[in-house]
Every structure is written in structure tokens, then in C-alpha cells.
Amino acid sequence: xxxxxxxxxHKVTExxxxxxxxxxxxxxxxxxxxxxxxxGHGLRLIHYSYGVKDTDKGEVSDGYSVSRSKTEDxxxxxxxxxxxxxxxxxxxxxxxxRTDTQYFGPGTRLTVL
Amino acid sequence: GESVGLHLPTxxxxxxxxxxxxxxxxxxxxxxxxxxxxxxxxxxxxIIDIRSNMDKRQxxxxxVLLNKTVKHLSLQIAATQPGDSAVYFCAERAGAGQxxxxxxxxxxxxx
Numbered sequence: 001x002x003x004x005x006x007x008x009x010h011k012v013t014e015x016x017x018x019x020x021x022x023x024x025x026x027x028x029x030x031x032x033x034x035x036x037x038x039x040g041h042g043l044r045l046i047h048y049s050y051g052v053k054d055t056d057k058g059e060v061s062d063g064y065s066v067s068r069s070k071t072e073d074x075x076x077x078x079x080x081x082x083x084x085x086x087x088x089x090x091x092x093x094x095x096x097x098r099t100d101t102q103y104f105g106p107g108t109r110l111t112v113l
Numbered sequence: 114g115e116s117v118g119l120h121l122p123t124x125x126x127x128x129x130x131x132x133x134x135x136x137x138x139x140x141x142x143x144x145x146x147x148x149x150x151x152x153x154x155x156x157x158x159x160i161i162d163i164r165s166n167m168d169k170r171q172x173x174x175x176x177v178l179l180n181k182t183v184k185h186l187s188l189q190i191a192a193t194q195p196g197d198s199a200v201y202f203c204a205e206r207a208g209a210g211q212x213x214x215x216x217x218x219x220x221x222x223x224x
Contacts, residue, residue, distance in 0.1 A: 004156075042202065042214035043157070090156055098210035101147060104156035 003027045004105035006091050012111045019078040021108050023091030032074040033058075033092040033102060034066060036085075043090065049074055050098065081112040125221045132190040134218045136203035141184060145206040148177060148188045151217065152199045160188070160201075190220075198222045 003026040013019050023032060031050055035043040035058075045058030047066040055066050063085060065077045078085055089108045094100040126132045138146070144165040149157035163170045163177045163186075170177050176189040186203050202217035 040216060042216050043204075044214075045211075099145070099206060101159060101162060102204075102212060103159060104149075106156045107154075 004091055004093055004103065006089075006105040006108050008108060009106065010109045012113065013081055014113050015082055016080050019081050019110065019112075021076040021089055021091075021110070023074045023076070023105060025072050025074075025091075025093050027093060027095075027103075028071060029093040029095050030071075031094040031098055031100070031102075032068065033094075034064070034074065034076045035090045035092060035104075036060065036087040037090060037107075038087050046076065046089075048098070078110075081110075083112050086110060086112045122216075123219045123221070125223055126193050128193060128195060128222050128224050130193055132188075132193045132197070132220060132222075134188045134190075134201045134220065136186040136188075136215055138184050138186060138203070138205045138213075140205060140207045140213075141181070143205040143207050146177070146179060146186050147204045147206075147212075148175075148186075149202055149204065149214075150197075150199045151202065157202070193220075193222050195222045195224055 033048040034046040091105040092102040200217040
């Protein structure tokens with residue numbers, strides 16, 4: 001998985017609780033991404049980062065926030081989880097440019113009850 | 114957003130046969146395409162890529178064909194093995210580096 005770890009790998013939580021997912025990379029890549037994967041949909045971009053403290057929204061960013069305080073870590077936070085955020089979340093990285101090939105982590109399966 | 118789809122949601126092949134997985138893309142300006150393999154419970158794994166200035170690219174047991182005229186991409190797997198069973202999906206890179214991903218085709222290899 002291209003030097004990418006995600007934690008936790010599985011999480012069950014209740015509606016209204018905050019949740020933070022972590023992505024850690026050892027490749028020193030500039031770009032990091034958070035996607036969600038749902039049945040019937042391709043991977044959809046939530047947020048991405050192009051450097052420490054530099055982030056931008058993707059197509060499905062509502063209800064999510066991100067932070068990147070170090071090159072190797074990219075956090076995804078659900079401030080108040082909803083059942084519609086039940087999904088599998090993938091982190092990805094790419095190198096120098098956003099146009100570079102993206103490599104994915106193993107994923108986090110999140111269930112919001 | 115972009116629409117990247119697949120012609121068949123499932124595909125079953127006999128072990129040893131060749132597999133062909135198809136993908137249609139919608140943006141004629143897309144300049145780069147990737148095939149990923151995703152096994153159950155795992156993250157997508159890069160298989161092979163192709164740039165829009167190419168028609169064909171070969172890897173180990175895999176070949177990607179690009180037909181820009183009809184906006185079609187295919188992945189050919191030679192001598193399919195049980196370990197090839199997975200979901201395969203394509204991705205296209207549109208403007209500003211945005212990637213769009215297909216929903217995938219589930220390949221089952223019958224021993």
C-alpha cells in the first residue's frame with residue numbers, strides 16, 4: 001500500500017459523535033487525499049492537501065474537515081457523524097504535482113449507527 | 114462531475130483464459146488514465162496507466178488499450194489466475210489534476 005497506513009481500520013460510532021481518521025505516509029509525498037467509497041459510486045474526493053496546512057475541498061466535503069500539521073499525517077474529522085457518512089474511507093498520496101498518479105492506503109470502514 | 118463507467122458490472126472467466134474489462138469515459142480532454150485493482154477489504158492497487166498520446170501499453174500479463182475516438186478504455190489480463198479475482202476500475206484525469214473513478218467491474222476467476 002505504497003507506505004500508507006490508516007487508523008483505525010474499522011470503527012463503529014453513534015450519530016452525533018465526533019470521529020477522526022488518520023492517514024500516515026512514509027513516502028514524503030506532497031499531496032494527500034481523502035476519498036469515500038460507497039456502493040454504486042466511484043471513489044469521491046472529500047478533501048485534499050498540497051502541503052502542510054494547505055488544504056482544499058473536494059466534491060463531497062460537507063460535514064468533513066481536515067488538517068495537516070506534518071507532511072506525513074493527514075487527518076479527516078467528522079465533527080458530528082451522521083448515518084450518511086457510513087462508508088469506507090481511503091487515503092491516497094501523490095508526488096510532486098496533483099496530476100501525479102495516486103496511490104491508496106488500506107482504508108477505514110466507518111459505521112455510524 | 115465526470116462520468117466514468119463500465120460496460121459490465123461482473124465478469125466470470127475460466128482460469129487460464131484471457132479477461133477483458135471495459136471502461137467508458139466522458140471527457141475528451143482527459144489526458145491520463147489508470148487501472149486499479151481492488152481486492153476485498155483492501156485499498157485500490159495501481160496496475161497500469163496510459164497517457165492520451167498512446168493507444169496501447171503493456172505490462173506484465175496486462176495490456177491497456179485506449180480508443181480516444183469513442184472514449185473507451187480496456188484492460189486485458191492474459192492467462193487469468195485465481196489471484197486476479199477482484200474489482201477493477203478505471204480512473205481518468207481531467208482538467209486541473211482532478212481524477213474521476215469508475216464504479217468497477219467484479220472479476221471472478223473460475224478454477
